Each structure stands twice: as structure tokens, then as C-alpha cells.
Amino acid sequence: MRTEGRAKRLPRAVRERQIMDAAVDVFSRLGFHAASMDEISEVAGISKPMLYAYLGSKEELFATCIRREATRMMEAIATGVEPDQEPDVQLWSGLRAFFGFVGENRASWMVLHRQASTQGGPFAVELTDMRTRAVSLVAALLTQSTKAPATKLEAESLAAALVGAGESLAEWWLDHPEEPAGVVAARLMNLVWMGFGDLVEGNVWHPPSRR
Amino acid sequence: MRTEGRAKRLPRAVRERQIMDAAVDVFSRLGFHAASMDEISEVAGISKPMLYAYLGSKEELFATCIRREATRMMEAIATGVEPDQEPDVQLWSGLRAFFGFVGENRASWMVLHRQASTQGGPFAVELTDMRTRAVSLVAALLTQSTKAPATKLEAESLAAALVGAGESLAEWWLDHPEEPAGVVAARLMNLVWMGFGDLVEGNVWHPPSRR
DNA sequence: CAGTAGTCTTACTCACGAGTAGGTACCAGG
DNA sequence: CCTGGTACCTACTCGTGAGTAAGACTACTG
Numbered sequence: 471m472r473t474e475g476r477a478k479r480l481p482r483a484v485r486e487r488q489i490m491d492a493a494v495d496v497f498s499r500l501g502f503h504a505a506s507m508d509e510i511s512e513v514a515g516i517s518k519p520m521l522y523a524y525l526g527s528k529e530e531l532f533a534t535c536i537r538r539e540a541t542r543m544m545e546a547i548a549t550g551v552e553p554d555q556e557p558d559v560q561l562w563s564g565l566r567a568f569f570g571f572v573g574e575n576r577a578s579w580m581v582l583h584r585q586a587s588t589q590g591g592p593f594a595v596e597l598t599d600m601r602t603r604a605v606s607l608v609a610a611l612l613t614q615s616t617k618a619p620a621t622k623l624e625a626e627s628l629a630a631a632l633v634g635a636g637e638s639l640a641e642w643w644l645d646h647p648e649e650p651a652g653v654v655a656a657r658l659m660n661l662v663w664m665g666f667g668d669l670v671e672g673n674v675w676h677p678p679s680r681r
Numbered sequence: 682m683r684t685e686g687r688a689k690r691l692p693r694a695v696r697e698r699q700i701m702d703a704a705v706d707v708f709s710r711l712g713f714h715a716a717s718m719d720e721i722s723e724v725a726g727i728s729k730p731m732l733y734a735y736l737g738s739k740e741e742l743f744a745t746c747i748r749r750e751a752t753r754m755m756e757a758i759a760t761g762v763e764p765d766q767e768p769d770v771q772l773w774s775g776l777r778a779f780f781g782f783v784g785e786n787r788a789s790w791m792v793l794h795r796q797a798s799t800q801g802g803p804f805a806v807e808l809t810d811m812r813t814r815a816v817s818l819v820a821a822l823l824t825q826s827t828k829a830p831a832t833k834l835e836a837e838s839l840a841a842a843l844v845g846a847g848e849s850l851a852e853w854w855l856d857h858p859e860e861p862a863g864v865v866a867a868r869l870m871n872l873v874w875m876g877f878g879d880l881v882e883g884n885v886w887h888p889p890s891r892r
Numbered sequence: 893c894a895g896t897a898g899t900c901t902t903a904c905t906c907a908c909g910a911g912t913a914g915g916t917a918c919c920a921g922g
Numbered sequence: 923c924c925t926g927g928t929a930c931c932t933a934c935t936c937g938t939g940a941g942t943a944a945g946a947c948t949a950c951t952g
Contacts (some may be wrong), residue, residue: 479918479929501799503714506909517931522911558878587852588712588799615881624868627860628880631850631872638845641798649838657835661842665876667769667886669839670826675878690899690948717939728901733941 486524489514493525494535498580502532502589529592536586536593539578540600546571547604557615561608562659562677565636569651569658572640580644583637605629632662697735700725704736705746709791713743713800740803747797747804750789751811757782758815768826772819773870773888776847780862783851791855794848816840843873 480488492514496505507528511518525531550567551560572579586597608629613622639658643649663675691699703725707716718739722729736742761778762771783790797808819840824833850869854860874886 482929485929501714503712507911508909518910519912519932520930523929528910557881561877584799588795612877612881627857627865627868628872628877630853631846631869632877634849634853635842635846635872638849639842642841642845646838654838657838658842661839661846661876662872663876663878665872665874665879666772666823666839666843667874668876668879670768670823693898696899718941719939729940730902730942731900734899739940 482524485514485516485520489516489521489525489531490535490538493531494539494577494581497532497535497585498577501585502528502593507531532589533592533596535581536596539575539582540596542575542578543568543571543582544600544603556678557611558659558663558675559678560611561663562655564607565655565659566652568636569640569643569655572643573651576644579640583641601633604633608632635662693735696725696727696731700727700732700736700742701746701749704742705750705788705792708743708746708796709788712796713739713804718742743797743800744803744807746792747807750786750793751807753786753789754779754782754793755811755814767889768822769870769874769886770889771822772874773866775818776866776870777863779847780851780854780866783854784862787855790851794852812844815844819843846873 489510493505493510496510496513499505500509507518507521510531511521514521521531525534547564547567550570551564553560555563582597582600586593605626606629609622609625612625612629636658639654643654660669660675664673668674700721704716704721707721707724710716711720718729718732721742722732725732732742736745758775758778761781762775764771766774793808793811797804816837817840820833820836823836823840847869850865854865871880871886875884879885
């Protein structure tokens with residue numbers, strides 16, 4: 471079944487990357503429990519003992535996957551968002567960065583959201599951490615821009631709702647990959663910024679003209 | 682460990698209910714793979730062969746759980762929503778019914794959303810089915826009320842976004858149970874009907890005075 | 893009181909998967 | 923050419939959990 475000729479001895483760092491990639495792939499397809507170390511090692515083109523020697527137990531491997539993918543994603547969003555802009559523009563660029571990342575890293579997103587959130591224990595912690603950062607980002611955006619007196623808890627829960635909406639819209643998007651990322655992002659932007667009440671009246675939000 | 686004296690012979694229908702309740706409990710806590718038929722049978726206060734005799738294999742049991750809980754939930758929403766009302770009122774009553782159900786049936790919701798959505802295969806079908814019904818309900822609400830020309834696909838994807846927002850707000854709510862259902866529902870209502878754009882201006886939506 | 897239908901159990905088989913023991917192949921530096 | 927270290931493997935152990943065989947106990951029915 472091995473298509474390429476037997477791969478030769480490779481330095482540890484390279485193997486570890488291969489293994490991580492394989493692990494993200496398998497975990498995203500099967501979930502933590504259904505994924506087997508045998509399959510991961512096979513996909514990685516390596517034997518099981520190597521896997522254990524380099525990445526430790528199954529749980530350690532999974533946690534490492536989550537940490538790596540979470541970091542990649544937060545960095546993608548951070549570089550995509552433009553601070554010192556109007557709140558709606560910031561939100562817009564953040565949404566674009568988010569959906570852009572998910573679109574190009576479906577497996578990463580699956581591991582992060584679907585798999586990690588359903589496993590209890592140490593895994594959820596990494597996730598909650600990332601989510602908390604995202605929520606407080608949005609919450610800050612809100613409180614910074616709001617003119618009405620709103621409690622901190624109000625802002626936080628609205629931010630949580632928005633983040634949740636983004637998460638599950640991304641989830642939904644997995645089943646409708648034909649839509650381009652920008653369209654999905656724009657839809658969510660319109661929904662959460664304008665609301666149905668405006669949308670049914672025909673009032674839509676659109677980004678400022680390109681600078 | 683058995684607290685009650687040995688339960689006597691019970692008719693099949695009763696046992697099946699006990700087993701289903703136990704299965705929903707265990708599946709919601711552990712997920713499909715981590716849940717064992719041994720534990721389910723123990724929680725149900727019955728032996729494993731009975732479980733197999735009555736409910737079939739583990740997969741069949743899980744699918745049956747999903748179907749039962751999905752039906753319960755859709756019925757709860759259907760009885761809660763008031764047709765022939767303004768769109769926003771319909772949406773409001775629907776949201777209240779939904780969050781009311783989730784609040785009083787956390788285990789059901791976990792099985793439905795968290796567990797079922799992460800298992801592939803025949804399980805997701807039941808789920809997709811329920812979700813589709815919900816989405817087309819909301820989509821109909823939208824197209825029925827919209828004054829602007831909107832494509833069917835536009836309405837459907839907005840509805841999907843709203844349903845997704847509801848789902849993950851419910852998910853979020855599981856970790857913040859101190860909030861009452863009505864408050865959570867109202868927050869989502871405000872978010873999706875008014876939008877942040879209005880909310881930061883202090884414009885909020887509120888239900889019509891009680892009839 | 894037989895017979896039979898339905899409830900219920902103990903005590904298995906068997907496969908699969910996590911983790912390991914105990915090596916072999918290859919490449920440095922001396 | 924040895925010596926050590928790192929990459930790498932085959933071939934196991936062992937626990938856990940799905941599913942079953944085979945029968946026991948109860949209750950109704952004639």
C-alpha cells in the first residue's frame with residue numbers, strides 16, 4: 471500500500487511534523503476515541519513505537535494537536551484584523567480572517583471545534599482558552615463602541631453569542647463548501663450587525679470602499 | 682451499590698423507557714464511543730442481554746435515542762410557537778420554546794447536538810433532518826415577512842445562521858446555567874433582530890405587551 | 893398442574909486498540 | 923573497525939467492551 475519507496479531516516483523534527491499532520495487528519499475525520507494510534511502511524515508512514523517515542527501517549531498527542539491548531543488560527547485572525555478602525559470594520563476583517571482560515575484548514579477546524587469540544591478533561595481547557603480570547607476581543611469591540619449603557623456581562627454574553635454564531639456558521643459551511651469564504655463572512659456580518667429587522671427592510675451593511 | 686431492592690419483572694414497555702432514559706444520560710455524559718453498553722445497562726438497572734434483546738445494537742440504541750429526543754424537542758417548539766402572528770413575535774416564541782426545552786432537558790440537548798453531530802454515518806442523518814425542519818421554518822418566516830427582494834438561498838443561509846446561533850448559544854448556556862432561559866432567549870432575539878448596529882445605539886427589541 | 897411465552901441472569905467469546913519489549917539498520921567519531 | 927547514539931521495526935501483552943449462549947425464574951392459560 472505504500473506508494474512511495476520506503477522513506478529513509480529523517481531527522482526527528484521532520485517526523486514530528488509529519489506525525490502531527492497525520493494526527494490532525496485522523497482526529498478530524500474520526501474523533502478522539504474512534505481514532506487509533508495504529509491508523510495515525512500508518513497515515514504518517516511510520517510505526518507505532520516511533521509515534522510514542524516522539525509524541526507520547528494518545529492524550530498528549532491530541533492535546534498537542536489542539537494547541538498547535540489553536541495557535542495557528544489565532545495568529546491568522548490577529549494578522550487579519552486591523553486595529554484603530556471603526557468597530558464594524560474591525561469585526562468585518564476579523565470575520566474574513568476567521569472564515570478564510572477555516573476554509574483553508576477544514577481539518578484544523580474540525581479538530582478544534584468538533585472533536586475537542588466533545589472530549590472533556592484537559593482538552594476542553596485549551597479550547598475554552600482560545601474561545602475566551604476571541605470572546606473578550608469582541609466584547610472589547612462592543613464596549614468600546616457602544617453609546618448605550620450596557621453591563622459588562624451583557625456585552626460578554628452578546629460577544630459569546632456572536633462567537634458561537636461564527637463557530638456554527640463555520641460548522642454549517644463545512645457541509646456547503648461551494649460558497650466562497652467572503653460570502654459566508656458577509657452574511658454573518660449582515661446578520662449580527664444589521665439584524666433581521668433591518669434585513670427584511672432591505673437595509674444591508676457593506677464594507678467601506680477600498681482604501 | 683443497588684439502592685432499591687431488586688426490581689421485579691416489569692413489562693417490556695416500561696423497561697424500554699428505563700433503558701432509553703439511561704442511554705440518553707450515559708451518551709450525553711460520555712459520548713457515543715466512550716459510553717459502554719455495560720454502563721448503560723447498569724444505570725438502567727438491568728443486565729446487558731436484556732438491553733440487546735429490547736433495543737438492539739449500540740448503534741441502533743443511539744439512533745433511537747436521537748430520534749426520540751429530536752421528536753420531543755420539535756414538538757415542544759411546535760406547541761410553543763404561535764402562528765398567524767407578526768414574524769418577530771413568532772421568532773420570539775420559537776426561541777423561548779427552544780431555550781425552555783434545552784434548559785429542562787440538558788441531557789437531551791447534549792445527545793442531540795454535541796454527540797450526534799460528531800458521529801458520522803446514520804446518526805447525523807436524524808440530526809440533519811431536524812435541523813432542516815428548523816431552518817426551513819425560519820426561512821419561511823423570513824421570506825414571508827421580507828419586503829426586499831431576497832433569493833431563496835439567501836434566506837435559507839441566513840436561517841441556517843440563526844439556527845446555528847441558537848444551537849451554539851444553547852451550547853454556551855450549558856456552561857452558564859445561572860442565566861434564566863428567558864434572558865438568554867431575549868439576548869439572541871435582540872442580536873438577530875436588531876443587530877449590533879442598533880444595539881450599540883441603544884435600540885432594543887421588546888416583546889409586545891401581553892395580550 | 894403441565895405448557896408456553898416473556899422476563900431476566902451469569903458467564904462466557906472475540907476483536908480491537910493502547911502501550912511496550914526487544915530488537916535491527918544506519919551513521920557519527922575515534 | 924569498533925562504539926555509541928539515533929532512527930526505526932516486528933511482534934508481542936493486556937485491558938476493555940461489543941455481542942452471545944444457554945438456561946433460570948415467573949406468570950398466565952388451559
